[in-house]
Amino acid sequence: MSRSHEPHQSFFPFRNPFRMLSPKGSHLSKKYLLQLNTFEETLAERLRKLNTKDKNDILSLSWMKSAMESLCNTHNDIKDLITELELPVSDWDEKWIDVYLDISVNLLDICIAFSSELSRLNQGNLLLQCVLHNLKSAPSNVFIRASSSLDSWRQHINSKNPRVENCCTILDKLVASLDLPKVKNSAKGKVLMRAMYGVKVQTVFICSVFAAAFSGSERKLFHVPVSEKYKWAQDFSDLQSNINGEIRNIFSSGGVKVLKELEVVETAAKKLYPMIQDGVDLVEVAEAFQNSVSDLGRGTEKLLQGLDLLSKEVDGFFQIVLTGRDALLGNLRSNGAVSETMLEGNVA
Template sequence: MSRPHEQHHPFFSFGNPFRMISSKGSNLSQRLFSLLNKFEETLAGRLRKLSPKDQDEVLSLSWMKLAMESLCETHNDIKTLITELELPVCDWDEKWIDVYLDISVNLLDICIAFSSEISRLNQGHLLLQCVLHNLDSTSSKQFIKARSSLDGWRQHISSKNPRVESCCTILNKLVESLDLPKVKNSVKGKVLMRAMYGAKVETVFVCSVFAAAFSGSGKKLLNINVADKYIWAQAFTGLQTSVNGEIRNVFSSERFTVLKELEAVDTSVKKLYPMIQDGVDPVKVEAFQNSVSDLARRAEGLSQGLDLLTKEVDGFFHVVLAGRDTLLGNLRESSTGSDAMLGCKVERVQTS
C-alpha cells in the first residue's frame, strides 16, 4: 500500500515517451510536448496562486473557495486535454477507465461529505440569529434565552459529522491511486496519465486540507512527495509545506477551530457570554452594544463565506459528474459495436 510519506514512482521512469514516435515525424512529438507543457505550467501557476501570502489566509473561507475553484479549473483542463490529444475513449486502456471511474466515485462521495458539513455549519447561523434577536432587549428573560442559544451554538459547532470522518478512508484510497497504470504502447496515453497525476495530486492535497479543517483533526492532512521533474513540483511542495505547517501549528495550540471566520465568531461569543451571564453594567452599555455588533458582523461574514464555498463545492461535484457521464456515454457508443467487454463494463459501473 502506498503511504503519504513515501516517494511515488516517477511516471516517466521508462524514459522519454516522445522518442517512440520520433521516426514518424517531429511535428506530432512537438505537439504532444507542447500540450503537456501547457497543462503543467498552468497547474504550476494555479498552485502558486494558492500559496498563502500570510498565515491569516490559511483556512479562511476565501482561500478554501479559491482552492475549490482551482480544482474545477484543473479538472476542466483534463477534459480539454483529452479532446486536444484526439484520444477517443475506444483507444483507452481498460485500466485507465477503471482508475478514472473509481476516482470519480470517491470524489463525488467527498463532495457530498463536504457539502453536508458546510450545511451543518450554516445551520448554526440560525442559533446566532436567535441570540442577536434576544439581545435587542436588555431584560433578564431575554438574556437567559440568548445564553441558551449561545450554548446551543457552541455545542452544535463542536459536534462531529460522521460523513466527514469517513473522508479519511476515501482519501487513503485516492493516495493509493496516485500510482497510475503504466502505459507501454500509447504516447498519447502517457501524456494523459502524466497530466492526470498532476490533477490527482492537487485534488488529494486540497481535499485533505478540507477534511482536516472540517473534522478538526490534523490526522487528515497528507504529505505527498512529488518528483522534481514535474514543472509544477516546486510550486506544489512550497504550497503543501506552508499550508500543512500552519494548520498543524493551529491544531497544536488547541484552538476551538482552524476555520478563520468560525474562529472570529467564537471570539465574539466568548467576549459576549460573560456580559449576558452577569447582566449588563450600565457603565458598560456601550461595550456591550459593540460586542453585539461585532458578533452580528462576524456571523454574517461566516454565513456569506459558507454560502460561497457551497457553490464552489457543488460546482466541483458537477464537474466530476459531467466527466464521468461523458466517459460512460462514450463507452455506450463503443459497446454498440463488437466490443462486448466495454458494454459489460458500462452495465457493471451503472449498477454499482
C-alpha cells in the same frame, strides 16, 4: 465503489488502455509536448497563487474558496486536454474503466462530505441569528432565550460530522492511486498520464487540507512527495510545505479548531455569553455589551457569506466530476465498448 480492505491500486493497474493508439516506440511530437507543457505551466501558476504568504489566510474560507476554484479549473483543463488528444474511448480496457469510475465515486463522496459540513455550519448560523434577534429586545427574559440559543450553537459547532471523519479513508484510496502507469507505445497516453498525475496530486492535497480544516485535526493532512521532473513539482512542494506546516503549527499551539471565520465568531460569543447568562447590569457594561453584540453580528455575517461562496465552489466541483463521469459512460454506451451490465454496476 472501492472497499477499504481492498489492496491499493494504481490509477491504471491493468493493461495499458492506450497500447493500440500509436505504433510501437512512438515519441512525443512537438504538438503533444506543447500541449503537455501548457498544461503543466498552467498548473504550476495555479499552485503558486495558492501559496499565500499571509498566515491569516490559511484555514480561512476565502483561501479555501480560491483552492476549490483552482481545483475546478484544473479538472476542466484535463477534460479539454482529453478532447484535444482525441483518445478513442473504444480502446480503453474494461478493468481500467472500472477503476476510473471508482475513483470518480470517491471524489463525489468527498464532495458530499464537504457539502454536508458546510450545510451543518450554516445551520449553526440560524441559532446565531436567533441570538442576535433576541438581544435587540429589551425584556430580560429574551436574554434567557439568547443564552439558550448560544448554548445550542456551541454544542452544534463542537459536534463531529461522521462524513468528514471518514474522509481519511477515502483520501487513502486516492493517495494509493497516484502511481503512474508505464506507457511505452502511446504518445497520447504518455501526455495524458503525466497530466492526470498532476490533477490527482493537486486534488489529494486540497481535499486533505479541507478535511483537516473541517475536522480540526492535522491527522487528515497528507504529504505527497513529487519527482522534480514535473514543471510544477517545486511549486507544489513549496505550497504543501507552507500550508501543511502552518496548519500543524496552528493546531499544536491550540489555535483554530476549524475555520478562521468561525474562530472570530466563537471569540465574540465567549465575550457575550457571561453578560447574558449571569444577568449583569447592562447599564454598567453597556458599551462592552454593544461592542460584543456588534462583533458577533459582523462575524456571523462574514461567516455566512464565506460558507455560501465556498458551498457554491464545492457544488461546482461535484458537477465537474459528475459530468465528466457521465460523459465517459455516454461515450462507452455509444461506442458499445462495454456491456450495459458493467456500466450499470458502476453508476453511483
